[in-house]
Amino acid sequence: MVENIDLTVAPGEILCIVGESGCGKSVTAMALMGLLPPDVARIPSGTMNFAGTTFDMTRETLPSDLRGSDMAMIFQEPMTSLNPAFRIGDQIGETVVRHKGCTQAEGRARALEMLRRVGLPSPEDRLDVYPHQLSGGQRQRVMIAMALANDPRLLIADEPTTALDVTIQAQILELIRDLQRDTGMGTILITHDLGVVAEVADTVAVMYGGQMVERGPVAEVFANPQHPYTIGLMASVPRLTGPRGRLTTIPGTVPTMDTMPDGCRFRTRCAFAARTCATRPPLTDVGPDHLTACHFAPLEDMLRVAG
Structure with missing residues (x-):
């Protein structure tokens, strides 16, 4: 869906x-x-x-x-x-x-x-x-x-x-x-x-589970990804430079439509998942023309508080 x-x-x-x-x-x-x-x-x-x-x-x-x-x-x-x-x-x-x-x-x-x-x-x-x-x-x-x-x-x-x-x-x-x-x-x-x-x-829209989870100018999204799914996708891309090692993976698999969780559909695979993720996050402005659907965006603020 x-x-x-x-x-x-x-x-x-x-x-x-x-x-x-x-x-x-x-x-x-x-x-x-x-x-x-x-x-x-x-x-x-x-x-x-x-x-x-x-x-x-x-x-x-x-x-x-x-x-x-x-x-x-x-x-x-x-x-x-x-x-x-x-x-x-x-x-x-x-x-x-x-x-x-x-x-x-x-x-x-x-x-x-x-x-x-x-x-x-x-x-x-x-x-x-x-x-x-x-x-x-x-x-x-x-x-x-x-x-x-x-x-x-x-x-x-x-x-x-x-x-x-x-x-x-x-x-x-x-x-x-x-x-x-x-x-x-x-x-x-x-x-x-x-x-x-x-x-x-010029612009990129990231989809997961039938929903748009992030959208913005490509340079902005690549430099400052704000949805955990977007971050996971980028981390899983092989790189030609730097130390060798195992590729980063996103744990779990995409749920089927009949088992899709309520709220944030990525929460069953997300490292930041919390109770509030049982409600659907709205698309929120996190930069110029940059939107993301995550309760914890901007992630820098959440990580700063956690640190």
């Missing part, structure tokens, strides 16, 4: 949503795009304001002229997102024809332009190939080309470098960042990799 998520993405900004697998990152993205299947998911409340228009998210779908045009999404696994029975040029061109009302020939020309733009080798030859004839990195470039074909104002990228080797990961992230800078679109990048966050994000 995802709840109490409050996100703002400005034009030209990259917001990274980070957290362990199962914390609700992808569900949040699918909800924003209106892609949650109504037979297994329900949105009881919530709104989205997009370019000055407010949408009631309890509706099953967003307007069809918004999704795929002004809002676009890159999914985790391009092999399951691309249709294996259609050539990639036709799949990209279809999105343009659908939203721009142009001819098939114009859609194909736009597909070729986008394949060039995302740096796919020999784009003229790739228009008529099928997804299985491309490598994983090439398929991801096709997904990016399809998502950006209609010049969206908002791009949601759900772990776009999953299953790619580190060299291709770096290329895909650099491509997204360059295209975002060129077009000025807002971008939500979902990841579990704090290295990616440090490299590309």
Whole structure:
């Protein structure tokens, strides 16, 4: 169950949503795009304001002229997102024809332009190939080309470098960042990799157990993390310098939705947990545009009193 998520993405900004697998990152993205299947998911409340228009998210779908045009999404696994029975040029061109009302020939020309733009080798030859004839990195470039074909104002990228080797990961992230800078679109990048966050994000939102536990400018959050979960995530990242030793771990496992504790959902794994954590902590200002959901924030004050 995802709840109490409050996100703002400005034009030209990259917001990274980070957290362990199962914390609700992808569900949040699918909800924003209106892609949650109504037979297994329900949105009881919530709104989205997009370019000055407010949408009631309890509706099953967003307007069809918004999704795929002004809002676009890159999914985790391009092999399951691309249709294996259609050539990639036709799949990209279809999105343009659908939203721009142009001819098939114009859609194909736009597909070729986008394949060039995302740096796919020999784009003229790739228009008529099928997804299985491309490598994983090439398929991801096709997904990016399809998502950006209609010049969206908002791009949601759900772990776009999953299953790619580190060299291709770096290329895909650099491509997204360059295209975002060129077009000025807002971008939500979902990841579990704090290295990616440090490299590309302007703002970071940390999720745990379906809730947002910390949000702020990436430099501020990395320099001064205020939620115990955020601190645990950062401490578990391997470092290339300094003494060798065992990696820090967060004890325990993420509770399932039917065993999630009341109050702070992280309290069963938190070293600072106390009775007051049985009540839900509100998001509190701890710095410029920096919010955290912890009863003991700022942690420096609590540690100073304890010392």
